[in-house]
Structures are given as C-alpha cells and as structure tokens.
Amino acid sequence: MREGDLIVSKTDIKGRITYGNRTFNEYSGFKESELLGTQHNIIRHPDMPRAVFKLLWDRLQAGQEVFAFVKNISKDGSFYWVLANVTPSYDAQGTLLGYFSVRRKPNPKAIAQIQPLYRQMLQAERSAGTRDAIAASTQLLTGTLAANQISYDDFVLGLQEA
Numbered sequence: 001m002r003e004g005d006l007i008v009s010k011t012d013i014k015g016r017i018t019y020g021n022r023t024f025n026e027y028s029g030f031k032e033s034e035l036l037g038t039q040h041n042i043i044r045h046p047d048m049p050r051a052v053f054k055l056l057w058d059r060l061q062a063g064q065e066v067f068a069f070v071k072n073i074s075k076d077g078s079f080y081w082v083l084a085n086v087t088p089s090y091d092a093q094g095t096l097l098g099y100f101s102v103r104r105k106p107n108p109k110a111i112a113q114i115q116p117l118y119r120q121m122l123q124a125e126r127s128a129g130t131r132d133a134i135a136a137s138t139q140l141l142t143g144t145l146a147a148n149q150i151s152y153d154d155f156v157l158g159l160q161e162a
Contacts (some may be wrong), residue, residue, distance in 0.1 A: 029075030
C-alpha cells in the first residue's frame with residue numbers, strides 16, 4: 001500500500017460487503033459490482049491463519065474493536081498487507097448493523113516480524129487437522145503473547161509503532 005492510503009469497507013452482520021471505497025476496489029482488483037453482497041473473505045489470502053479471524057470475530061461479537069495485520073489476496077492473485085482496524089457499527093438505538101473496517105499501510109518492520117509467527121500458526125493448524133486447527137493456532141499465539149508478557153493489542157500496536 002501507499003503511504004496515506006485508507007481502504008474502507010463495511011459489512012452486514014454476516015460479513016457480506018455493503019460498501020467499499022475506491023481504494024478497496026483498486027487494491028482488491030474487484031469492481032464494486034463484484035464485491036457488494038459477497039463475503040468479505042473473498043480477499044482472504046490462504047497464508048492467513050484461521051485463528052486470526054477467529055480472534056477478530058470473537059472480539060467483534062463481544063462489541064470490541066480489533067487491530068490485526070492481514071495479508072489480503074487480489075483478484076489477479078497478487079497480495080497486499082494491511083493493518084486493519086475493525087469495529088462494530090450500531091444504529092442510534094444500539095442495534096448492531098454490521099462492521100466497519102479501515103485498513104492502512106503496515107509498518108514493514110511489523111510485517112517482517114508477523115510473517116514468521118503466521119507461518120508457525122499455519123503449520124500448527126495444518127498439523128492439528130481441521131477439527132483442532134484453530135485451537136492449535138490460537139494456543140501458539142497466546143503462548144507467544146504470554147512469553148512476551150504482552151496483550152494482543154499491545155503486541156499489534158507495538159509492532160506498528162516500531
């Protein structure tokens with residue numbers, strides 16, 4: 001991504017895209033008509049551990065925002081890294097409408113550090129098998145955080161600021 005670019009998208013409560021800005025279309029390689037109504041995971045790169053998305057959805061369903069480094073895949077098969085900030089979106093009565101995501105260029109030093117962790121998490125998922133994949137990957141992530149005595153949020157934001 002270029003400095004200053006912001007990728008913005010919105011989804012309904014089931015993760016279907018309801019809005020994407022021009023920058024989203026540009027990086028994803030999809031036209032707006034191809035994105036609207038489709039699951040946001042249309043841009044999920046296979047190098048992303050499933051546990052990262054489990055953490056994301058768990059936090060969102062608890063009404064919390066989440067930051068994550070995410071490798072996305074474009075329509076043409078190329079990829080791009082983002083620092084994603086995803087938040088629940090509510091109406092004036094407090095009813096959940098969906099989710100709002102703003103993604104920006106990640107710190108290259110952060111990506112250099114997160115890639116080996118994500119590779120280990122993917123390997124843990126593959127080794128554990130489909131049924132236990134997310135638990136194995138989550139255990140690796142939480143173990144890494146505990147070993148460094150840091151919260152997930154402090155870990156991600158610290159990598160971005162490094």
